[in-house]
Amino acid sequence: MRQLILNIIDFFYKPFSKFVPLQTFRYLACGGSNTLLDIVLYSMMYHFVLHKAAVTVLGITISGHIAALFMSLAITFPTGFLLSKFIVFSDSNLQGRIQLFRYFVLVGICFLLNYLFMKLFVDYLHFFPTIGKILTTFFVVGFSYLTQKKFTFKTKSIPLP
Structure with a gap:
């Protein structure tokens, strides 16, 4: 499956090869696909599952547009991690559990940014x-790319003996 995804992405990379590094293009393709999945899932959850209504969980009421964020995240978190680890940043030599923990932290920060921006755009700017x-x-995408490249999936330099 990995090789099939790489073949498809790399096929479409050829016209952009003079303008964008391969890793950046792969990130745009994988991240863009996962982001599109996130937006579609978000919209479906908000409109068709929650019917735009608030949800009460453990006595806490969450607006429909915020609850839909959580619901779409349950699917796009694992797909995003797997695409980043095996397609975009496969040269990272950090242990998988460290990558997963860092990715979890990054997604938490991105989720907080999503929450704050959604509150701003929907609740305050209407x-x-x-x-x-x-x-x-x-x-959030720009922040995520830089953080993944420089932190989550960085390549550790291995000291020479």
Whole structure:
């Protein structure tokens, strides 16, 4: 499966090879696909599963647009990690459990950023929730790429004996 995904992405990379490094293109392809999945899942959860209604969990009421964030995250967290680990940053020599922990921390920060931007766009600026989600995504994606490259999946230099 990994090789099939790489073959497809690398096939489409050829026209962009003079402008974008391969790793960045792979991140855009994988991250873009996972982000598109996230937006579609978010919209489906918000409109068709939650019917735009608030949800009460353990006595805490969560607005529908925020609950949909949690629901889509349950699917896009594992897909995002696997794509990053095996497709985009496969040259990282950090242990998988360290990568997973760092990815979890990163996703937590990104989720917080998503939450704050969604509150801003939907609750304060009164944007439609799906539009707010799309705008939020643009801000969070740049932060996520830099953090994954420089922290989560970095390549440790191995000292020579």
